[in-house]
Amino acid sequence: MSKSLPPPGTSDIFPEEAASWRFIEESAIKIFSLYGYGELRTPVFEYTEVFERGIGGDTEVVQKEMYTFEDRGGRSLTLRPEGTAGVMRALLNTDVMNGNEKRVFYMGPMFRGERPAAGRKRQFHQVGVENVGHVAPELDAESILMLMHFLEESGIRNSKLQINTRGTAEDRKPAEEKLREHFSKSETALCEDCKARLSRNVWRILDCKQPQCQEFINSAPDATTFFSPETRGYFDKVCNALSAGGADFEVSPRLVRGLDYYVHTVFEVSHPGLGAQNAIAGGGRYEIFLPENKKPVIGVGFAAGIERLLMARESLDAGLPEKGPGCVFLAALGEKARDFNMALASKLRHAGIPVIAEVDIKSLKAQMRAADRVAASFALICGDNELEKNLIVCKNMKTGEQTEMESTSIGEFLKSIGRWHE
RNA sequence: GUGGUUGUAGCUCAGUUGGUUAGAGCGUCUGGUUGUGGCCCAGAAGGCCGGGGGUUCGAGUCCCCUCAUCCACCCCA
Structure with missing residues (x-):
């Protein structure tokens, strides 16, 4: 076994696989652009307080x-465990706090020190979007519709969308009391985790998967019924706009998300092709407090896990868009021909034709095998005979056809017959 | 952090109750007459059997520790 594995929970993405990643990323850029979003690139680490306060x-x-460390200047820094807090921090430098709407998306690695499992890495990757600075139920709905549009573009079918409302901080107090009242009655029967949640965060009990808790979760009151009429009206508008936009969704009063900053709409998309970690995307409306800021930054957004999107695609056997033509392989017989090929390779590449040239002196048989292995669409063969007459042998690897031609016109010929310019 | 699983060639895996030079398939390389790939045939290279300790005349096989993998819980994407 190799001793050169990357650290736990990380992985190397090789070119073949990277093609799928790029497909997802390009789908994201394409769809988010259709909704007026632009890319924002923030650092992969921030001051630790950005996350402590933000999340x-x-x-x-x-x-x-969190992966937290001290840098040489004694600052406490943390590798970002999610994208939203850093984006909010960056937007504080704009006029977003004056009610001006900003639409940004981001993509890149996130870091969480968890135990790796199916669909969970320590370095994982997300694409996410944030609509910041403005509150309207229509924006919540649009964000969700954009997510579904993105999934569709990415070839991910069979996903399931669940939504819920978390209300406002004021809404939650009375509802929380009712829930605590309900679960307190059966405290001794709850699992250990839920006993602790009773005082720390009652909402999380609703999310518990332990069998012994299900009975009490099912009989729990729907917390949203205790929310204010305004909050419920807001949520109704979100649902109506979603329906109008043609989205299939399910309202799940028990959907609770693990980050504290959510208010009003929360949502999650799951996929059957994954495993225990079946959420491929999630998000909601939020109010985020950052260091040295009294007022929260408001917005709505979501993040999708690229690894999980890829797992979903794999379970569906989703293919990639057709590959372009292969490269041109330059085979040489002898050192002179090899040197000639080096110069030719440079010319062809500058003409936009991808080239792999053999640098070692080896048998033509071996070189043709190599050409086949790299899936070259043409092989150009050059030896002493060709050098003398300024010719070159051009072999079409697919048909086996072979023609001799002037070495000066080979570039034009390849461009006319290949599809590299597309 | 808690459980369980696995760890033998580049890859996927065999290795019987502990017993001589550790195997297969795929891949790689070289050949099958002069300068031609894919298919076929032949041959070759390539393994501190994850690492360390122990039991034993003898350990890839048994025991302990350690590291890593995968999966589940927790939580999230």
Whole structure:
């Protein structure tokens, strides 16, 4: 076994696989652009407080999953465990706090010190979007519709969209009381985790998968019924706009998300092709407090896990768009021909034709095998005979056809017959 | 962090109750007459059997530790 594996929970993405990644990323750029979003690139690490305040100190993520370190200047920095907080921090430098709407998307690696499992890495990758600075139910709905559009573009079928409302901070207090009241009655029967959640965060009990808790979760009151008429009206508008946009969704009063900053609409998309970690995307409306800021930044957005999107695609046997033509392989017989090929390779590449040239002196048989292995669409063969007459042998690897031609016109010929310019 | 699983060639895996020079398929390389790939045939290279310790006359096989993998819980994307 190799001793050169990357650290736990990370992986190397080789070219063949990277093609699928790029497909997802390009789909994201294409679709998000259709909705007026532009890319924002923020650092992969931030001051630790950006996440502590932005995500919420009570969350699992902040408490035990962050990669935090001190830099040489004694600053406490943290590798970003999610994208939203850093984006908000960056947008603070704009006029977003004055009600001006900003639409941005991001993509890149995130880091969480969890135990790796199916669909979970320590370095994982997300694409996400944020609509910041403006509140309207239509924007919540548009964000969700954009997510579904993106999934469709990415070739991901059979996904399931669930939505819920978390209300506002004021809405939650009375609802929380009712829930605590309900679960307190059966405290001794709850699982250990839920007993702790009873005081720390009752909402999470609704999310619990332990069998012994299900009975009490099912009999729990629908928390949203305790929310204010305004909040419920807001949520109705989101649902109506979603229906109008043609989205299939399910309202799940028990959908609770693990980050503290959510208010009003929350949503999650799951896919059957994954495993225990079946959420491929999730998000919602949020109010985020950052260091030195009294007012929260408001917005709505989501993130999708690229690894999980790829798993979903794989379960569907989704193919990639047709590959372009292969490269041209330059075979040489002898050192003179090899040197000639080096110069020719440079000319062809500058003409936009991808070229792999053999640098070692070896048998033509071996070189043709190599050409086949790299899936070359043409092989150009050059030896002493050709050099003398300024010719070159051009072999079409697919048909086996072979023609001799002037070496000076080979570039034009290849461009006319190949499809590299497309 | 808690459980379980696995760890033998570049890859996928065999290795019987511990017993001589550790195997297969695929891949790679070389050949099958002069300068031609894919198919076929022949041959070759390539393994501190994850690492360390122990039991034994003898360990890839048994025991302990360690590292890593995969999966589940937790939580999330």
